[in-house]
Amino acid sequence: MTDEKEMLGTCPVDRGLTRVGDRWSMLILRDVEYGLTRYEQLRTSLGIAPNILARRLAALTAAGLLEKRRYSQRPPRDEYLLTDAGRDFLPILMAIGAWGRKYNGAGALSLHRDATTGEIVRPVVVDAVTGAPIGSRPLRLDMPD
Amino acid sequence: MTDEKEMLGTCPVDRGLTRVGDRWSMLILRDVEYGLTRYEQLRTSLGIAPNILARRLAALTAAGLLEKRRYSQRPPRDEYLLTDAGRDFLPILMAIGAWGRKYNGAGALSLHRDATTGEIVRPVVVDAVTGAPIGSRPLRLDMPD
Numbered sequence: 001m002t003d004e005k006e007m008l009g010t011c012p013v014d015r016g017l018t019r020v021g022d023r024w025s026m027l028i029l030r031d032v033e034y035g036l037t038r039y040e041q042l043r044t045s046l047g048i049a050p051n052i053l054a055r056r057l058a059a060l061t062a063a064g065l066l067e068k069r070r071y072s073q074r075p076p077r078d079e080y081l082l083t084d085a086g087r088d089f090l091p092i093l094m095a096i097g098a099w100g101r102k103y104n105g106a107g108a109l110s111l112h113r114d115a116t117t118g119e120i121v122r123p124v125v126v127d128a129v130t131g132a133p134i135g136s137r138p139l140r141l142d143m144p145d
Numbered sequence: 146m147t148d149e150k151e152m153l154g155t156c157p158v159d160r161g162l163t164r165v166g167d168r169w170s171m172l173i174l175r176d177v178e179y180g181l182t183r184y185e186q187l188r189t190s191l192g193i194a195p196n197i198l199a200r201r202l203a204a205l206t207a208a209g210l211l212e213k214r215r216y217s218q219r220p221p222r223d224e225y226l227l228t229d230a231g232r233d234f235l236p237i238l239m240a241i242g243a244w245g246r247k248y249n250g251a252g253a254l255s256l257h258r259d260a261t262t263g264e265i266v267r268p269v270v271v272d273a274v275t276g277a278p279i280g281s282r283p284l285r286l287d288m289p290d
Contacts, residue, residue, distance in 0.1 A: 010255050013175055013238050014168075016245025021168030023159075030158055034286070064248065085248045091270035091279035092240045093158050099237060100161025103209065103230045108289030110155050114275060115283035122273040125236035127266045130259060131276075134236035134268055138260035141179070144253030 010144050019063040020089060024048060024056045029065065029086055030093055037079040038071075065089060094123040155289050164208040165234060169193060169201045174210065174231055175238055182224040183216075210234060239268040 009015070020026060024046070031045050043053055057080060060066040065086035068078040082090075094112070101109055112121040125134045154160070165171060169191070176190050188198055202225060205211040210231035213223040227235075239257070246254055257266040270279045 008252055010253055011175070012242035012246040012250065012254050012256070014172060014245070015249040015254070016241040017168040017171055019245070019249055021171065023162040023166030026162055026166065027159060030156070085244075087280065088247065089244055092237065092244060094279045095237045095240055095270045096161040097157035099230075099234055100159070100164070101157040102233070104160040104164050105157065107153055108155055109157050109160070110286060110288050111157070112284045112286055114272065115285045117275070119274050121279070121284060123270050123279055124273045125240045125268050125270050127259065128269045129264050129267055130262070134239045134266070135232065139257045139266060140260045141255060141257055143255050 020060070020065060022056075024052060025060055025065075026089075026093060026096070028053075028056055028060060028080075029082070029089055032066065032080055032082055032086070033090055037081060038077070042080075060086070091123065094121070095125055098123045165205070165210060167201075169197060170205055170210075171234075171238060171241070173198075173201055173205060173225075174227070174234055177211065177225055177227055177231070178235055182226060183222070187225075205231070236268065239266070240270055243268045 020029070027046055028042060031042055036042055036045050039053065039057070042048070042057075043050060046053065048056075057066065061068055061080070063085075064083055066080040067083050069081055071077055071079050097112075101111075113119060114121055126132060127134060127137070130137065165174070172191055173187060176187055181187055181190050184198065184202070187193070187202075188195060191198065193201075202211065206213055206225070208230075209228055211225045212228050214226055216222055216224050242257075246256075258264060259266055271277060272279060272282070275282065
């Protein structure tokens, strides 16, 4: 969780989750990507308690996934934009969405299409080296010395 | 979060996160994959409070990502195994690991190699239809009617 003290373990999964490992943080990233960059927009979209939203925004900003930009001086108002690190997390949300569609997908769901071809996007995690879906070939875990 | 009441919204990302959207749940899945299938093994590996571990295991089991198997009758002891849904979540953890390595990767980290080729695995989320990494082509969001 982003509001826990970070400990530098050797597992990259934990390293990632330390920065953004809770549902609200991920849903905030999703909404910011959809253009809901302001506090009130996020609060309304997510139905989240104000103090939790403020804490998550501060944590995501401190963790380098969002950056604040002041869009009004009086009254002082900030909006939140994705950094490169925040944008790089979006494909993971797409993969979570594909999983959610498969295992908790009853009823009507939104979906993404490739804007050029119109085809429904099917996110899958592959090894960029072999192109094979992760899980389709045996892996070996190497621990650091 | 798995211990919140599930609401069936239209976003598949939220549908996924409702089942497994917190750091502990994801770390439990990671450890079970590594063969730490028993309560005591998980407690020791994660350094997690017993009541939180018990709650997460119950939630992951109720959500269909883990299944209990009794390995001792006296005393009664269960271990936890990944279901197909749980196993299908592992590639997402690999993608989170790749992100964590990139953005929170100081110091020594564990890594996965392809067991056959010995090459370091580079997880990336692609569209299975085009093969293009998610984020490299414009997408369109379709809301359900």
